[in-house]
Amino acid sequence: MKRELIVAIDIGTTSTKTLAYDQEGRIYAEVEKEYPLYSPEADRKEQDPDEIYEAVIYTLTEVSRTVKQKGREIAAVSFSAAMHSLLAVDEDGRLLTNALTWADQRSVKEAEELKAGRGHEIYLRTGTPVHPMSPLTKLIWMKRHEPELFAKTSKWISLKEYVFYKLFNRFVVDHSIASATGLFNLKELTWDQEALETAGVSAEQLSEPVPTTEIIRGLSSEHAEALGLDSETPFVIGASDGVLANIGVGAITPGSIACTVGTSGAIRTVVSEPAVDPKGRTFCYALTEDQWVIGGPINNGGISFRWVRDQLFPDLQEKAAANGESAYDELTRRASSVSAGSGGLLFLPYLTGERAPFWDADTKGVFFGLTLDHGRDHMIRSVLEGVMFQMYSVALALTEAGVEPVEYRAGGGFARSELWRQIMTDMFETDMIIPESHQGSCLGAAWLAMKSLNWIDDLSSIQNILQTTVKHTPIAENVHTYRLLKPIYLRLARKLPDEFSAISDVQRELMDNHK
Known part of the structure; x- marks a missing residue:
């Protein structure tokens, strides 16, 4: 039987979602597993890496079972993951910490001190703005506040790296996740020496960087049997959820801007080489070896609306x-x-x-x-x-940095709200394209796997299968009002x-x- 489906796994902040797609983007199975975000103190936002690993195993197993029940087979498994997580393991790969998430704020003072010093020079090479979200500032905090733990840590890794280690007994990190650490040199595609010295770690304490299209094989017979997969099923390491969301909404050609609002939000566009902002306002993360995503995230998207509802x-x-x-x-x-x-x-x-x-x-x-x-x-x-x-303020920073918008594509939970879509349309003073895609980061991971397997020549081919509609055009009266308020x-x-x-x-x- 032909192996014709791609399984995409998205390791998110509040849940792991796993979907099976065919080459037309049709969904054959979908399973989600939620897990808690722990906050032992107000400025700490952590996850249990084993709970995330168990969610990956559970959702992959269920999707694999459903695919087989439908008489189809899995050609490959690909991954998306949230950026900026950091956890410690010992020389035997045992956990020493929970995972510090992107939302963890414990390193505020360390970030401010780094900004006042050589932080901007490090940003210009790594593309990750100096902020408590960054694993770089988290490592500085760990070195200062947990010296004994810091000294006995063998590896500092992300959640996705932990999952791959558990599956394949290898420490590997894709260029995309690596480029969001504040420790990775964008042009040399290797760990940045000054950033390592600032963090107090060595390259040997980090994973081996590999392209986002890297294929890893060799599941143990135990894992293969439990997951219902062949042991040689290719696992594509994939990328971060942010850059993959651009693929998922079809915003991967010059000037195409992806606008995503879920719990948080982001404005992103794809460029052909690494680019940073002299003012330090935007990020630059790897997508493939010749495609990079620049833009900026906001912390408070749908979470603000939830606050209105709950509080x-x-x-x-x-x-x-x-x-x-x-x-x-x-x-x-x-x-x-x-x-x-x-x-x-x-x-x-x-x-x-x-x-x-x-x-x-x-x-x-x-x-x-x-x-x-x-x-x-x-x-x-x-x-x-x-x-x-x-x-809008993030989009303005992008245009001031030289990006010339051609179109805006909206995705994420907010895109289900007609009012919220219209507000963005009026605020940005442009038509807003709403792709009818489902779980953009998952679809992006699936499409990246198809490129890795040589099923497609170019990632832009996803535009051939996305159903898109210009659902909103600016309302002149509203545009005038927002022009008064924006400054x-x-x-x-x-x-x-x-x-x-x-x-x-x-x-x-x-x-x-x-x-």
Whole structure:
């Protein structure tokens, strides 16, 4: 029987999703397994690597079983994973720590110290902005605060590397995940010596960097039997979820911009060689050996809307449940009753600090412009608009860095919201293309595997199978309103860092006093 399906595994922050695709992008199986994010202290966001590994095994096993039941076979398995995770193992590969995730903020001070020193020079070579998300700053924190653990660590790796080690007993890392560590030289495609010295680790303590299309074979008979796979099934190491999402929405040609909002958000585009921003506002991560993704992530996307639902309007959840609908539907309906601009109420959505384009972990959420005329519905809409103001600020940084947008493609959970899509369309003053793709990072991983197997010549071939529709065009009146508000929003964001730092110090002191 022909082996005709690609299985793509996306190791995310809150769950692992595994899907089986054919060459037309059709889905034959889909399984998701959730797991907790641990926060032993307010600034710590960790995952249990074994829980992630078990989720990978469970979802892959279930998808493999479903594929066989449908009379199909698996040609390859490919991977997507969240960036910036870091964990320690000893010389026998045993865990010494949980995984510190991208959302972990414990290295705020280390990041600020590095910024004041040689951080920018390291960024210019590695493409990873200096920020607590970066494994580079996490390593500096570990060296300073956990010296005994630091000394006995044999390898520092990411979650995907841990999964591959468990499956194949090898420490390998794809160029994409490596390029998001702050330790990887983009031009030389190897570990950066100055970054290593700054972190206090050696190249031998990190995994072997390989291309994103690297194929690894040789599952043990035990693993092969448990997973329902042939032991020589090719495993494509794959890339990070961010760069693969660009493939998944078809934004892989010059000037095509991917706009994604899930829990967080990002603006990204593909370029033909590594490119960094002299002002340090954007990232540059590897996709393939001759394609790179530049852009910027925001911390607060859908999580801001969830905060509105859970913290500001819990009563609406009860009302929506009584009507048999989602609380988000009720919130969106209320936001839709308010005109663009929310009556001049601005929201800076910095509830969990912020990354691009300011890279300041101390930023805080702000409602600005409140008057007696504003009600709850204005606040709901201003939160949705605030996320898009921040996305716009990242897009602005990209254009100032030389990117000439040709089209914008929207994906992620927000793309299911007609109102939110229209807000972005009006804010960006351009048509918004909405690809009807499912799980963009998974589809991107599958398509990367097809290139690795020589099933396709070029990643851009995915555009042939994506169903896309220009669903939104700008509304002139709304465009005018946002033109009035955008410069105010940007000035606010630039003027408040000193106050953000001051209130963060107070919050940390109050938190310490109540421990």
